[in-house]
Amino acid sequence: MNDIRAIVGEAACKSGPDAARYYEDPRGSFTGKDCVVVLPETTEQVSQIVRLCNSAGIAIIPYGGGTGVVAGQLSLDSDAAIILSLERMNRVRSVSPDDFVMVAEAGCVLENIHAEAERHDLMFPLSMASKGSCTIGGNLATNAGGIQVLRHGNARDLCVGIEAVLPSGDVLEELSPLRKNNTGYDLRHLLIGSEGTLGIITAASLTLKPLDPEAVTAFCAITSPADALRVLRALRTAIGNRMNGMELMSGFGVGLVCEHFPTLRNPFAGDHPWYLLIDAAGNPGVRDETEAALAECIEKGFIIDVVMAESEAQRSALWSLREHTPDANRKTGAFCSSDTAVPIGQIDAFVSGTHAAIAGVHEGLRTNSYGHIGDGNIHHNVFPPKGIPKADFLQAHPGIANGVRGAINEATLALGGSISAEHGIGRLKRKDLQEHASPSKMTVLRQIKQAIDPKNIMNPGALIDQSACAD
Ligand SMILES: Cc1cc2nc3c(=O)[nH]c(=O)nc-3n(C[C@H](O)[C@H](O)[C@H](O)COP(=O)(O)OP(=O)(O)OC[C@H]3O[C@@H](n4cnc5c(N)ncnc54)[C@H](O)[C@@H]3O)c2cc1C
Incomplete structure (x- = not known):
């Protein structure tokens, strides 16, 4: 740790009560271990930290705004990892109206990116309820969706270039605003949606759009x-x-x-x-x-x-x-919040099928269904029967959250759907992915992880099972 402190400075390392918010989950469903939090300010500092961690075999958990809901940004099992927060890397490096591109550092909060685009009479259309806290690095790492996917696509569709620090410490610089660039595997798309398991996104070239009159x-x-x-x-x-x-x-x-x-x-x-x-x-x-x-x-x-x-x-x-x-779901005591997708035409069957499946787990459960119907992505928030506090109910039914999640997954898959629509896999759905993805897909995912991060230092335990990775 002393070497890392020397890179970023004493004040940019936090631990203990100072760092408590980094171990919290936005829904209160998980608590992370109290790892040291490191806050670099430049890509060069990130690169130096990653090199050090690589040679010492220290795990790194990239952290954006901490709004992820699948525990991808939390260390649930060990306090030996470092949490690397990008929040000080929050500069907009450039805006090019002719290219309709903004180059922003990973720690920029989404709402600030909206404001900066508007200053240039342009807009950045990715948006979601967490926009005041989530960061563009986290949005890209999770390939976030949100409320305007119908017209503008997911985070992936709004990013033309990326800068990232790879597990070796090398910096991948692919920030060019080029719209056409067919020069082999598109590493930008490999990093987008990789949930911090293949590298740390430090900046991105974002697609801007004209304001609508x-x-x-x-x-x-x-x-x-x-x-x-x-x-x-x-x-x-x-x-x-x-x-x-x-x-x-x-x-x-x-x-x-x-x-x-x-x-x-x-x-x-x-x-x-x-x-x-x-x-x-x-x-x-x-x-x-x-x-x-x-x-x-x-x-x-x-x-x-x-x-x-x-x-x-x-x-x-x-x-x-x-x-x-x-927030209303959280205050009402939701103990399970789903994020699955089905083909749009199957939405009606999905709502009735999943409601029946949830009732099959426990008759008195209450469900609030809402979300991005235009994308086939309806979230279910499931609550204990009326009048029973969440803590009492979970104590009396310890496996029920997993039971409900499993029932929703099965009903989703029966309709040709996906067990993760927009929130990603993180640590919450790692076993679900393992269970439901095809063996060929799992093999390729592991091979990619092994090739890029052979020491498994980048967010180990998220997305892919670490022990299976070492096979
Ligand atoms: C109220 C609320 C509403 C939400 N609504 C939506 C919605 O409509 N659509 C949607 O898709 N999601 C939604 N989310 C989920 C969440 O906001 C998104 O997943 C968001 O993209 C996470 O961004 P973050 O900066 O908070 O990332 P974090 O939570 O900090 O991290 C999420 C994951 O990304 C990795 N990561 C973070 N930064 C980087 C980086 N720079 N490089 C590499 N990896 C990184 C982390 O390791 C972790 O695995 C919502 C969450 C809340 C609490």
Whole structure:
């Protein structure tokens, strides 16, 4: 550790109570061991630290904003690793409006990247409820999704170049804004989604987009997820790829948000079984076209009622209902939060199939289903029966969180889905991946890990089973 302190300085190493927040999980489901936290300021410092760790065989856990929900940024078993936080590497190195590219360091908080893009009359469309804390390095390492994937894609689709420190300490410099570059394996895509197991992302070239002159947000009351699919089809036909996102929210979930955050309110007078939050943007006319398409959906009986945001304040109030959902789930005592995806056309079968599977694990469980219906990615948050505190329930049913996760996985896979839609594998789903991925896929994943990180120092225990790696 003394050598590492010499690289970054005493003040940039934290431990004990000073470092407590780095061991916490945003949902309170895990607690990491109290590893030393190191905060380098430059790519050169990261490289020197990694070289040292490589020769000494010290494990490194890259850390961005700590908002990951699959325990990828936590050391659950050992305090011998170092947590390498990128938070001091938070500079925007350049913005090139002609290239529509921003080069940002990995520790830049997503919301700050949005603000910087807007200063240049541009936007960076990756967005999610954790945008005030998550970092672009973490977003890329997890290939995050969020609320505008329908139109703009995942983090992977918004990154044209990457700089990373490899497990050897060598720096991979691939930050060029080139849109075409067919020169062999695209290492950028190998690092994106690798969850810190192949290297430390230190900077990225991000794709910016022009600001949309007109935007429209609508909140719709609907009867079922099947109707949500009908609305999705109708809107895609009417406004095409100007649809930013479509979020499904259960009536139960909206009720929880309003209960825990009394300043927020459901804009409809009465309660409805399901709601859809729809966001679209583009050239002038997109609002009228969206309104016309929604009116047609009402006529056809796909939508019960619609509220259109008439101002930025109303738009933000509607989005607040969605963005406060994860917190409302936590406050209600969710003990299992799923993140699986199915083909969009299977959403209705997915919701009914998984609800039945959850009830099969324990009859009294309550479920809030919500999420990115336009991407086939609905999250279930599962709570104990009403009136039973989470801690008491888990004590009485110790294996139930795994049981529910397993039931949701099985129902997802039966519909041709994926056990991780956007949160990644981390430590939470490592065994699930091992169980459900094909043997050929697991073999190649291990071979890649072995080739790039033969000493297994980069985030060991995340994504791939370490002992299986050594086979
Ligand atoms: C309220 C809430 C809402 C969320 N909504 C969404 C959502 O809509 N869509 C979505 O996809 N996710 C969502 N998430 C999950 C989370 O915000 C994302 O996974 C995010 O991308 C993590 O970024 P981070 O900077 O916090 O990374 P961390 O949590 O710090 O790390 C996550 C993983 O990335 C690795 N890592 C971090 N930085 C680097 C780096 N520079 N180089 C290499 N590896 C690194 C870590 O080792 C770890 O494995 C949500 C989380 C919360 C709490």
